[in-house]
Amino acid sequence: MELFIYIFAALFSVLNPLGAVPIFVGLTQDYTKAERSRVSLFTALNVFIILIISFFIGEYVLKFFGISIDALRIAGGLIIVSSGFSLLTGNFNKTRGVNKKVESDAQTRNQIALTPLAIPMLAGPGSISLLIAFYQDYTKISEKIIAVISILAVAVVIYFILKSAHYLSRILGASGIVAISRIIGFIVIAIGVQYISSSIVNIFKQI
Secondary structure, eight states, X not given: OHXXXXXXXXXXXXXXXXXXXXXXXXXXTTSOHHHHHHHHHHHHHHHXXXXXXXXXXXXXXXXXXTOXXXXXXXXXXXXXXXXXHHHHHTOOOTXXXXXXXXXXXXXXXXXXXXXXIIIIIISOHHHHHHHHHHHHHOOSHHHHHHHHXXXXXXXXXHHHHHHTHHHHHHHHHHHHHHHHHHHHHHHHHHHHHHXXXXXXXXXXXXX
16 A cells, blocks of 8 residues: 555656646637546546556666666656756746647647647656656566556546546636645655665665
């Protein structure tokens, strides 16, 4: 249970689905309730698939390019810390990688569940590098099963958050979402610093 909570909390903090609420509301303001539910479901499914692929295949991608796990952790840690600082200071890019061209194209095709919602808004470099590191850290079959369950749980939570996005936006308001995002930002910074520091310690041990 402790491992499940740790992986779930780490992934939820890095993905920060609450930060995607304003963007989801903006992209789906003209959608019906059924269409919003469908987009929420497919976004959650896409995120789940992307994270599962990253978890199980990411290690072999690293080996192919000759990248060490410590180098990945440091790079991922820097990305995570950067995102955390942006959340904490309130300077997080409002579009989260969604430029006008992408937004317009997504609206035209009515296929926003994959891009820009799943990628890059939710499943970005930080979460992908985090999962690759988890695969290296937890080698037992039981631990990998718990990790998969944690990923599934995060995807389910993403579905319900996005499905309730318009309601949450009205209840919490812009200030409420910002406040929650800043709290999450502090946790994200701590996760990033932990990965960087542990990787540096491992590198010095190997010298």
